[in-house]
Amino acid sequence: MAASSSAEFPVIRGDALDFYLAQGYYRMQQDLFTCQFVPFDGRLYTAHWLRLDLARVAWGPEQRRLLRRNARFAATIRPFRLTDEYEELYARYRAAITFDAAPTIEAVLLGGAAHNVFNTQIIELRDEGKLIAAGVLDYGERTFAGILNFYDPAYHKHSLGKYLLLLKTDYGRRLHFDYYYPGYLVHDYPKFDYKLFACAAATEVFDSISGQWLPYSREAVQANSAELFAEWLPEDLQGLNE
Numbered sequence: 001m002a003a004s005s006s007a008e009f010p011v012i013r014g015d016a017l018d019f020y021l022a023q024g025y026y027r028m029q030q031d032l033f034t035c036q037f038v039p040f041d042g043r044l045y046t047a048h049w050l051r052l053d054l055a056r057v058a059w060g061p062e063q064r065r066l067l068r069r070n071a072r073f074a075a076t077i078r079p080f081r082l083t084d085e086y087e088e089l090y091a092r093y094r095a096a097i098t099f100d101a102a103p104t105i106e107a108v109l110l111g112g113a114a115h116n117v118f119n120t121q122i123i124e125l126r127d128e129g130k131l132i133a134a135g136v137l138d139y140g141e142r143t144f145a146g147i148l149n150f151y152d153p154a155y156h157k158h159s160l161g162k163y164l165l166l167l168k169t170d171y172g173r174r175l176h177f178d179y180y181y182p183g184y185l186v187h188d189y190p191k192f193d194y195k196l197f198a199c200a201a202a203t204e205v206f207d208s209i210s211g212q213w214l215p216y217s218r219e220a221v222q223a224n225s226a227e228l229f230a231e232w233l234p235e236d237l238q239g240l241n242e
Helices: 014-022 061-069 085-096 105-109 153-158 161-174 188-196 219-229
Strands: 026-028 031-033 035-039 043-053 075-079 120-127 130-139 145-152 181-186 203-207 212-215
Touching: 014 130, 014 145, 014 181, 026 181, 026 203, 043 212, 043 219, 061 161, 075 105, 085 105, 085 145, 105 130, 105 212, 120 153, 120 161, 120 188, 130 181, 145 161, 161 188, 181 188, 203 219
Parallel strands: 145 181
Antiparallel strands: 026 031, 035 043, 043 181, 043 203, 075 120, 120 130, 130 145, 203 212
């Protein structure tokens, strides 16, 4: 478990990562990919990439309440290095969730690679020294992507997944970054809607047909979803969206 970012090996340039994130691409192991359709339970849904305009973020009552509730936990950010402690926490997290997830952190981030080509950091959240949550993020030059959050299910009432979204958002603001890319949500499949929690009013959604980022709204997502199904879905997959 020695894989880590290092100046001795090539790392994707920050401005290059900024560019690809802005085109609706995202990290998968040691590659960048994009998609417009995702399958769940035998049905196809549309995927819609998100980003937060960090200069426009403002906390609401829910966010401020969660920040106060969890303020006693110690948060530290450091360069990512895969450890047994992270894998053990991820295993407990994966055993408690109700959706599919990769078996290990190594499978999520590295996929067998010995070297990480991304500039990756990790936020550790500890309760009196005990690791209770962690959030992985990749740095660009002016933007960053949130790749993975995992937490101890014993702390479920603390909403640590959402709390890590807030910590990442706040960290990006303090670095004066432009955007935070948390991944995608799925139209008509609400399990991904938590990615809007930090600040829906500052969230933008990528229209993959026009190549433009638009202010987030359910109406914009619905319209883009209908257009994707009408124009981009291959004929042999027609009917799987019903």
